[in-house]
Amino acid sequence: MVFSAFLLPALVTVVVALPAFEPGTWKPAGPGDSRAPCPLLNTLANHNLINHNGKNISFAHLNETLGNVVGMEAPLRNAILAGPIQKLGDTFDLHDVALHGDFEHDASLVHDDVATGKQYAPVTVNQTKVVIFKSFSANGKVFTAHDIAAARVSIESDYSSLSDNAVSAGVGEPALVTLAFGSKKDESWVIPVESMLTLLGKERLPNGFVTHDFGLEDLGGLTAEITNDMQAIRAAR
Numbered sequence: 001m002v003f004s005a006f007l008l009p010a011l012v013t014v015v016v017a018l019p020a021f022e023p024g025t026w027k028p029a030g031p032g033d034s035r036a037p038c039p040l041l042n043t044l045a046n047h048n049l050i051n052h053n054g055k056n057i058s059f060a061h062l063n064e065t066l067g068n069v070v071g072m073e074a075p076l077r078n079a080i081l082a083g084p085i086q087k088l089g090d091t092f093d094l095h096d097v098a099l100h101g102d103f104e105h106d107a108s109l110v111h112d113d114v115a116t117g118k119q120y121a122p123v124t125v126n127q128t129k130v131v132i133f134k135s136f137s138a139n140g141k142v143f144t145a146h147d148i149a150a151a152r153v154s155i156e157s158d159y160s161s162l163s164d165n166a167v168s169a170g171v172g173e174p175a176l177v178t179l180a181f182g183s184k185k186d187e188s189w190v191i192p193v194e195s196m197l198t199l200l201g202k203e204r205l206p207n208g209f210v211t212h213d214f215g216l217e218d219l220g221g222l223t224a225e226i227t228n229d230m231q232a233i234r235a236a237r
């Protein structure tokens with residue numbers, strides 16, 4: 001009895017540490033494949049973790065995949081999925097997400113804004129923006145909350161006004177990538193530059209990625225930190 005009580009937590013740890021999925025061969029979108037302006041959704045499709053052609057994506061399967069693969073806890077998935085994505089229905093094509101307004105927004109880190117007179121935003125990465133974003137890593141090795149804040153302040157300074165959605169998603173998206181593909185050091189989340197840019201720029205899972213769970217509280221904490229840093233950076237100007 002004493003032994004089993006002692007061993008159980010050790011066994012649980014071993015099980016949790018194993019990767020919960022096989023990432024599959026990475027293959028970028030080909031002609032006719034549907035893609036979103038969202039690097040994370042495109043990455044899942046490129047690894048065949050959701051339909052590689054990006055079409056007929058099952059909402060329920062996406063929900064599961066965001067949990068099993070990306071590590072998002074259920075309340076966080078509910079918060080993100082309920083609303084614009086759920087409105088698309090039980091199945092949808094990734095390109096549906098590019099409809100400007102509800103979900104897709106201006107001033108993103110590596111995508112261009114919707115063109116004047118167009119309903120759908122571009123879904124290809126602007127590699128010039130990737131290079132610019134890279135320059136915001138102060139030590140060239142990792143992105144901290146402060147580095148992300150500096151990049152957001154710079155991008156937002158090009159706009160006279162932005163929707164609330166653009167402002168909150170602009171902070172929330174890099175925060176999610178940091179939580180999923182970075183790690184916590186001394187109470188602060190950081191993400192290797194290489195991991196951030198592999199995800200955002202190549203739409204590919206970073207090498208050696210192992211799923212770890214994170215939730216609403218982590219997202220709330222990190223977005224608050226980035227937002228506070230943005231205010232401090234603006235105040236110091």
Ligand SMILES: *[C@@H]1O[C@H](CO)[C@@H](O)[C@H](O)[C@H]1NC(C)=O
Binds near residue numbers: 056058091
């Ligand atoms: C779409 O996917 C569902 C399963 O999620 C499947 O039952 C259905 O046949 C698919 N439809 C098409 C047109 O491929």
Ligand SMILES: *[C@@H]1O[C@H](CO)[C@@H](O)[C@H](O)[C@H]1NC(C)=O
Binds near residue numbers: 077078082
């Ligand atoms: C996503 O899946 C979880 C179970 O992992 C479930 O509790 C939740 O209701 C699902 N969310 C949505 C928006 O369907």
Ligand SMILES: *[C@@H]1O[C@H](CO)[C@@H](O)[C@H](O)[C@H]1NC(C)=O
Binds near residue numbers: 112126127128129
């Ligand atoms: C890509 O981003 C750069 C820097 O913001 C911008 O100058 C350029 O016009 C963008 N490219 C396209 C095709 O929009």
